[in-house]
Amino acid sequence: MRILGALLITLIITAHLAAQDQHRAVAERLKDQALTDMASYEMLKELTSTAGHRLSGSVGYEKAVRWAQQRLTDAGADSVWTEPVMVPHWERGPIEKAFARSGKRTVELTVCALGGSVGTEKNGVTGRVIEVRSFEEVRALGEKARGAIIFFNRPFDRTRVNTGEAYGGAVNQRSSGAIEAAKVGAAGVLVRSMTNAIDDEPHTGMMRYDPAVPKIPAAAVSTLDADALSAMIRGGSDITVTLRLSARSFPDVLSSNVIAEIRGSEHPDQIVLVGGHLDAWDKGTGAHDDGSGVAQSIQVIRLMKKLGLRPKRTIRVVLFANEENGLKGALAYAAREQNTRERHIAAIESDAGGFMPRGFGVTADSASFARLSRYAALLEVAGAGRVTAGGGGADIGPLKPFGTALIGLSPESQRYFDYHHSNHDTIDKVHPRELELGAVAMAILAWAIAEDGL
Template identity: 50%
Template sequence: MKKTITLLFSLVVATVQAQNADSVAIRSIYNETLAHGKSYEWLRHLTKQIGPRLSGSTGAQKAVDWTKQLMEQQGFDRVFLQEVMVPHWVRGAKEEAYFRIGSKKTTVPIAALGGSVATSPKGVEAGVIEVKSFPELRALGPEKVKGKIVFFNRPMDPTKINTFEAYSGAVEQRANGATEAAKLGAVGAIVRSMASNADDSPHTGGMRYATGVPLIPTAAISTNGADLLSKSLKENPGLTFYFKQNCESLPDAKSYNVVGELRGSEKPDEIIVVGGHLDSWDLAEGAHDDGSGCVQAIEVLRVMKALGYKPKRTIRAVMFMNEENGLRGGVKYADLAKQNNEKHIAAVESDNGGFTPRGFGIVGTPAQRAKVDPWKPLLAPYGLAEIGAGSGGADIGPLAQLGTVLFGFKPDSQRYFDYHHASVDTFETVSKRELELGAASMAALVYLLDTHGL
């Protein structure tokens, strides 16, 4: 009995000592990041000197070159590229749109959706059918839809506290609206922007066409524009809508994932990934989506190196290419990991903006999630209260098939869809303090993953 008590006491002491060591290490991570962080100035360069970075564009290649050079300058143990062929869609000349009531024309802001075809050089003008769901559209039938422009006007649900849940409830209109409208003979589709605020900035995003269905042009309209069009339709059901867009899809282009790593000292074959996606939509600087995630990932490695921390496991910062309109970078990374028999124990992704940290969503088994529970008191003092089952991230998602546990960084979500995929997603909308807190949060999690494993 005495030996049992002694053993239990020793275990308790060891646990307390380990927690104290972890607490000190995490505090040093935050101190280094908040006092000497580089992520904000890196984001300034990425957004202001390089700017929009849609896959296949000159901006995307400049971002590849710059992030590779940046990680080399930081002295990481290895920096390398992974070649990947990506879609190359271009917007062309700025879109035009208005609705006509008699001889009066009212201009509204639109933006072609990524992957859409162009209108004819003269544009397209037709009557408008407003709907809020696919079942509502189908109930109208071809006799009421043929030859018309379908206007999808279901807003994001403002009662959802988690704005990503509201986004998920509305985004099918953007993704599949053109296909559903074309099945019934529509000549075009206009979709209310996936935005949580009222403004005049149209929010673009990816859409797709089903096989065997006519390809009709589709564009997003700003939320203010959508409200005005809806109101005008109720007052003047016979109005017509005109829009012209000049986009096209070019042959796939060669691009790259950019990878930097710190080599593990004890278990170098076990890999922990932290990353974001380097591409952004062409309308803006891509500060929150996802320049923030990229510079935060690089900062994680910089902080560890600055503190003289020698990781047990190999830690990689990955700048994924083509999340926005294809996810080919994430798929290629996972394919190469499988091909090279790499063991990825965990992956952390930041792709929800550079806002105040709230926690991490975890994709893994109950036993793996339970392994994280003892870490919660260590992270709670830094505002990381929302830690549990959730989503990981689009780019790291393909790693799940390899048994990798996925962690999605969760900042406050309330403002994200004010900026998402729109021209207002600029450097000026990012708080230095919030960005650095996010980087420190990710570094703290990576430290715990490296120290304790899963």
């Protein structure tokens, strides 16, 4: 009996090692194919030049939908389809200007409307500018804030090595600043751009309103001009700011998520999702955010088809609509999970830029996390062996209640926010080999999970 038990254990270990060896061989082939073809970069070049600006509700987004369907078909996916979703439609329009006045001196500030902001009257809104660094400071202003322009100027924490953490520590000024300022009667909001870079480029991004307080206009100001305005405020009293924006919202628009898959040979109802978001801000061409994730996801299917790999479980690419200003695509996709026999065992999102992959951040139960951690050595084939707890992505987040393991590609983070949501986010900032290695890392992980289960 004891001999039989020992034999069984030996067999299990041998089978496990054999599977690891097979994964390793597949991983090497995926890497070699990707680094030979460099197809992710070619696709990203196409997407950013043919669709360009592709914010929800725009003509560019619908061009991107058609482009993605075509490229997924070319990649050899077993099926390609779209699913409808209503999305917001907001446009910044041609005017975004701001001026700071101190006595007779007038300084122009480089600004851009935050996504979702209301516009101003033709002559803009003018008020005394008050600099703050926190919502507590705003609340403490009381009556002084009435009619003022509140200037949120808390910078990124430069001591954070992971710039995503610095972003997380500053971004509430952009997302909720207009609500907090409106509560104390302010007339408008300027927010320091969400970046470590000190330059003259404003960075847009999502902001919210609260129906209980007035909607006041909100704009991002470049970090150079944020520093200049702050110096003006320190140097004198009664500095006023005028803000002019032509932004406006239109009725929601019918749009779509783009989906494609390779059907699993043994467990087709078990899904390993790979994805990113197809929309992008109307600044730059969304090369890193999130054209990179789109190109890498399509490449996962392309590589598998090219190498004749058929996974045991279904590998599905989802290119989500409207991540940037509403998350409607992600919510619509997760809602369908209730009405289907399918089960998403894991979802892998690339939405942190097309930089050199370092690993994956995982939000899952401890057993799944332990199993995923065992792929670290395998993922080193793409230089992406760092598997850490915590992470995922905005688009896959709504799958959490279904027990899906949420996995975010973690690329090198130092440059991401230099470009993020600004005119700097263009193809020339993407390194072809780094982008490709991100796709390889995603393909290796998707393959291993689709073969082994989770």
